[in-house]
Amino acid sequence: MIMDGNGRWAKRRHLPRAVGHQRGVESVRRLVRAVRGMGLECLTLYAFSSENWKRPQDEISDLMGLLRRFIKGDLPEFIANGVRLKIIGDYKALEPDIVHMLDDAIERTRNGSVTLVVALNYGAQQEIARAAQLAAQEGPVTVESISRHLDTADLPQLDLLIRTSGEVRLSNFLLWQAAYAEMYFTDVLWPDFTPGHLDEALAAFAGRERRFGGR
Ligand code: FPP
16 A cells, blocks of 8 residues: 555645644554455555655654554554564664564564554665665575565565555555556545445456466
8 A cells, every 4th residue: 555645635624734644544543454354464554665754854753653653552453453563664764762662563463364564664676775685695686586585575475556645656665566466546545545445446456357477
């Protein structure tokens, strides 16, 4: 999920951007509660990109504050509902208390059967460069050796990539993994996105013919 449109949602209501982000977290919570019932194995959320550091400091602080509250507040529910937390991206560069909180949540949810992946300080080009560097240290660089060193190495293949709010671009999200993913773009702004909208996306996905380059 590329969760886009929090700012526009707030602007349309003459509310501060921070309120849009808060409502965005509510969308996240609704979806996480719904994924198990939908039979999904893994849901990946683009929460903070490596380029989001260009935003004003107060907005960055708002987003980090929401992340802290989300992890702290929802962890008991994750554990109770078998949600395993995984982080992709260079999250160790975030503030030390957040890194500690995330590592603790990852450890305490490790037995969960549905995976919630949160991309934090994530950039796909950076991820691919890191993986290629590690692969080169081992020998010839191949598609397989790069894949093995990506942050997503232990995750199932990316089947469906959804972006909300009408923008039609990938913005440095899962570029490698999206090689054969189906793309779904919707005009719905992220705070308005419901499990019902995810159902619609899954129905569209089920109707696609996937050939993976074959015929
Ligand atoms: C895009 O809206 C959204 C983001 C940059 C951040 C997404 C973050 C959240 C939904 C909240 C934090 C998430 C978690 C998991 C705690 P935008 O600000 O780019 O919207 P705009 O394009 O309309 O301005």
